[in-house]
Amino acid sequence: MAHHHVHQAQLQVLHLTVIMLLAIAAPAPAHADCGRDGVTINGSPDEHDEACAALGEVIGHFADGGLVIDLRVTIRFQPSVAIERDGDEAASPTSGEPRLASGFYHVARREIWMTRSTSVWAHRRRPWNLPWDRPLALSILKHEIVHAIIYQLLGADHRKLPRAWHEALAYAVQIELMDPDLRARVLAQYPHREAFSSTLHVNDIVYGIDPDSFAVAAYWAYVQGGRMAFLRRAIGFQLEMIDMDHMPP
Ligand SMILES: [Zn+2]
Numbered sequence: 001m002a003h004h005h006v007h008q009a010q011l012q013v014l015h016l017t018v019i020m021l022l023a024i025a026a027p028a029p030a031h032a033d034c035g036r037d038g039v040t041i042n043g044s045p046d047e048h049d050e051a052c053a054a055l056g057e058v059i060g061h062f063a064d065g066g067l068v069i070d071l072r073v074t075i076r077f078q079p080s081v082a083i084e085r086d087g088d089e090a091a092s093p094t095s096g097e098p099r100l101a102s103g104f105y106h107v108a109r110r111e112i113w114m115t116r117s118t119s120v121w122a123h124r125r126r127p128w129n130l131p132w133d134r135p136l137a138l139s140i141l142k143h144e145i146v147h148a149i150i151y152q153l154l155g156a157d158h159r160k161l162p163r164a165w166h167e168a169l170a171y172a173v174q175i176e177l178m179d180p181d182l183r184a185r186v187l188a189q190y191p192h193r194e195a196f197s198s199t200l201h202v203n204d205i206v207y208g209i210d211p212d213s214f215a216v217a218a219y220w221a222y223v224q225g226g227r228m229a230f231l232r233r234a235i236g237f238q239l240e241m242i243d244m245d246h247m248p249p
Contacts, residue, residue: 034051038071040074041075043075047116055145058146066228067228067231067232069149074110074111074112076112079116081100082098082099083099103115112144117137128215129189135181139177139182153235154235161234164203168202169218169231172219172230195217195220196217199240201217
């Protein structure tokens with residue numbers, strides 16, 4: 001029955017090909033990961049649980065602040081993450097050089113790409129000059145989730161929010177939702193950094209000079225401004241904002 005076996009194998013190959021073609025042609029079904037429609041997590045069981053916990057925490061923080069959202073997002077944990085030009089403008093490099101990142105939000109795909117916290121590259125990173133550990137990795141995931149929520153809340157208006165503001169808000173909520181020990185260690189790195197004295201300081205130049213320091217100033221501005229009340233004013237464009245990208249050279 002060798003022939004039959006071959007035939008069977010051929011059928012199986014054909015079957016597999018059809019399944020693969022279907023998988024390519026059809027949009028991925030909604031997985032409803034974390035018990036949420038529109039959420040897909042791509043990672044190990046541990047990463048899945050961590051992502052669901054982080055999503056719940058960030059979505060809950062926004063809901064407590066009066067911003068209820070049915071977030072549509074896919075979170076992919078990867079050995080490394082290279083920033084794409086057509087992704088999150090806030091993180092896109094101006095040159096063609098691919099740049100590695102701990103985390104990245106791809107606006108068009110509604111995807112968060114996260115570097116696995118076990119990656120060797122990640123361990124060389126020292127945000128706020130702190131050693132890489134799980135709480136720090138988790139806080140970066142929350143930062144990317146804030147980006148995803150704000151982009152979805154703003155819809156087509158997201159381009160009106162200057163990119164330094166996207167970063168300021170993501171950092172502010174990231175620090176707010178850190179575990180208290182990690183937050184204390186972050187803030188201790190910049191003991192004299194205060195809130196921005198003017199919203200005009202929320203710009204690409206201040207951000208570019210020292211993102212870690214910018215993050216701390218953004219956090220204090222957020223706290224002084226009434227936390228989510230400040231965030232709601234920012235995404236409601238009720239604060240003075242200058243988009244340095246569109247300023248004449
Ligand atoms: Zn960011």
